[in-house]
Amino acid sequence: METFNLDARQLARIEAVHRGFLYQHLYAAACLFRAARSGVTHIVVENDEDVEVVLPDRRIYAQIKTRGSRLIFSDIEGALTRFDEIRAEHLAGRRSGACQFVIVSNTALGPDLAERAKNSAWPADVALVHPGCASPDAALPEPWETIGEAFEACRAAAETLPFSVLAPETLVWKLAGRILAASAGIEPNPNHTFVVDALPDLFEQLVVQLHDFPAPPLRYRPQEQEPALASAHQVRLVVGFSGAGKTSWVSQTALHATDRLAYYDVADISGPALASAVARELAARMFGSRGGTLGEILLPGASGTEVLFAIGRHLADDGLTATVVLDNAHRVAPGDIASLIGASQQLRFVLLAQPSPSIARLEATLGISAERLLGWSNETAAVEGASLGCRGDFADYERLLKLTAGLPLYVQNALKIAADSYDGSVDRLCTALEERTHIVETAQELILADVFDTFNDNERRAVAALSLSDVPLAQAEATTVLQRTFGIASADAAAAFRRLRSSGSIQIFGVDRFKIHDAIRPLGRAFLNVCGSPAVKTAQEAIRDLVMVALPKEHDRQRVFLLLRMFVALGNVKPLVEMATDELFHELGYMDEISAFLTEAAASPDIAAEDRFWALDGLVFAHFKDGDDTDIRSKLDRMDELIKANNLGQSERLAVGMKRMVFAARDKDVATVKRIMSELSRVLPQTPQHLRVAKYNYAHALFELGMMDECVSGTLDLIAEYYDLLGLRLADVMGNNPDKIFPLLKGENHTDDLKHLADSLDLQSKAVKATGNNPGLAPIHAMKFYSMAQSLDSFVRVGQELVDDFIGRNDYVGARDVIERNLMPTIMDLKLAGRVIPVRSQYAVVLAYCGAFDAADAEMTRLAPYESGLDARGQWELRNQRALIAHLKDNPPPPQWQMPPKLGGPAT
Known part of the structure; x- marks a missing residue:
């Protein structure tokens, strides 16, 4: 699960406080380990001082300080005052024995404090101890700089105790937990005191608590939202x-x-x-x-x-x-x-x-409900993969989690197979598992084969047919698939579903939607193959048909992916080509699913010329969106050849003409742009819809040619026309979210017009920025309309550009707000895997601009396991972001922009 934080400084303060407490608890543990041989009788925690060491003739009061920089006098001024009060208690005889005071610090003394400590006025019974400085008493360990060093020292001390059945580190953590409880006054040490004579019993008790527990893994990786073991529930x-x-x-x-x-x-x-x-x-x-x-x-x-x-x-x-x-x-x-x-x-x-x-x-x-461990997150799987020498990006690991249900043993085993048999490629392993071409059986298959063997014939067939769907289906839909594939009657299907549910092989969503558990699906897919290709094809057709019927009523991104996979598997060229020419198809991020299939279809002489043309058109559109010009020219040439050889119609001529015009503009070929404009003007139908599309493409070409003023002028007219078409005024959009704008729209079927309005606003803002001016609210309004049109890819892209604009204006808080409120929730909720790493690395940079360097470094560390799986451009971007964060540490950016007082900002 992805986490967010509204106040990085507050988070840093909280983390520092808890680091201090953990350091203090480990220091107390170290005192307990050396207590017996130092003549100590009691150790008291969190009483008058952080740690009090009691000996027969005296008491040592230790104040523990953890700091990120050198210790200064103001850090300890309050402690010295309290020492005076405690000293008075001893002098008055209200406390027995002598008193000694120690301030223990994880950092060296600042110059001023070091000078004060040398002064004759410094109290003789107060010692300042820091790393590298000898301890004033054998009962006190020498301080350490870090938590890691503190733990290692305690682990080494625990290793000397005669408890070979228990790992020393386990004993340290258990003892630290007991000290934490004592600090809070919780049983069995409600008086905050550990009696040294009772320490052997305490150590033995801690050993006995874990003696019969299975040994934990040598390298344990926590699961998502992992619960605690002990709780208030009986x-x-x-x-x-x-x-x-x-x-x-x-x-x-x-x-x-x-x-x-x-x-x-x-x-x-x-x-x-x-x-x-x-x-x-x-x-x-x-x-x-x-x-x-x-x-x-x-x-x-x-x-x-x-x-x-x-x-x-x-x-x-x-x-x-x-x-x-x-x-x-x-x-x-x-x-x-x-x-x-x-x-x-x-x-x-x-x-x-x-x-x-x-x-x-x-x-x-x-009277309880079962809990389920949620498995590894994408990040955890990536860290495990990197440790085994695997490489994959966020989308690759997302595929792996679907194939294994994220269950730790199955993920780990699959990654070992990837490392040993697929040159570390997570992508290649996932493809082999999906296509059932892998030659090494996974632990998942071996373990769950016993579960699958307990099923009867109808249950196995149910798992087999429904294993093609990775999205929940209604019971009626699932029954239809079984009836068409295997002829199973409704009552028999329901009986199979009940038993599969009781065995945990079905996951329930809502009231009556369910899907086969991800961990079981590979076994079902293998059994479906055994049933023969006719059964496979029938099941695919059944799922395709029911999704096509339901999709217009309930748009579901995951169902669209499922439908695409069925089209590809069945070789249904026509609907794929139709979707590939739909702008929203590209906006929703589906193109990667079928680009290879479209490439194959475009080259096949068995496919109709019109379908081949539109397959090429979809591929060219994708190249334009990705900024990839390498193969556009050859595809445009092939589209022209198909038009001439097959006498294709006006729609095809306009499509290739518009794309050639923009491509020539990118090449700065003014003569070709003007020629194509002239040709298109003669054949363009004089309908408002065609004219708006042409105006946008002309403006886009002007932008590519560097004619920014003309581009701004053209988009202004176009934006006004779309506002009028949708029945909106600028005041309707200012300060309102999409849910308030939707009811104001005129007519029906707004999606294309909303998308084209957003495109026009986006193009205008780019042109205005290119002239050195501020585009104002145009990018924000473009994001609103992209959101309303479900143009998710452009929504995220414009959002990232808006973040850069805020940074350019020194509004780091505004940039962070855009990412945390808009971009992060969108990419995580909708699982836009291809956008996760770019947005998160940009987020790390924004955190650095906000001064949250620890959080920025932590975010980049979490992204590091994906780096080897990215393409060259992605790796370059990560390196650049990392270098920029390092640069900002040494060269702080300008101060945060403040709103002028007359607009509501702070008074100067």
């Missing part, structure tokens, strides 16, 4: 296929949980014995070292439920809770789990299960 049910990362999530989050924890794999425990087995193990684990407590709990003849009740009572007496993880819970009867859970409110349960019919019964019996 019971939670986490469901996912094998490979979804449930056990890895549990073992990793257990490292950072402060609750008492226990883990049991209940796969081989009979239901009636469950309560007894869990109860006795839990009692021994939690109370085995507490004298007679264990005997009180494990009374002779006590049942499992009674033991659990006793455990809960003792936990309640101590104000504690415990979290019990039960793995493979789907293999135990819901009634047996219910009796286990009902024994005590102090025990919380996390049930890990695989999709199966028992899940619905568990939900009903326990």
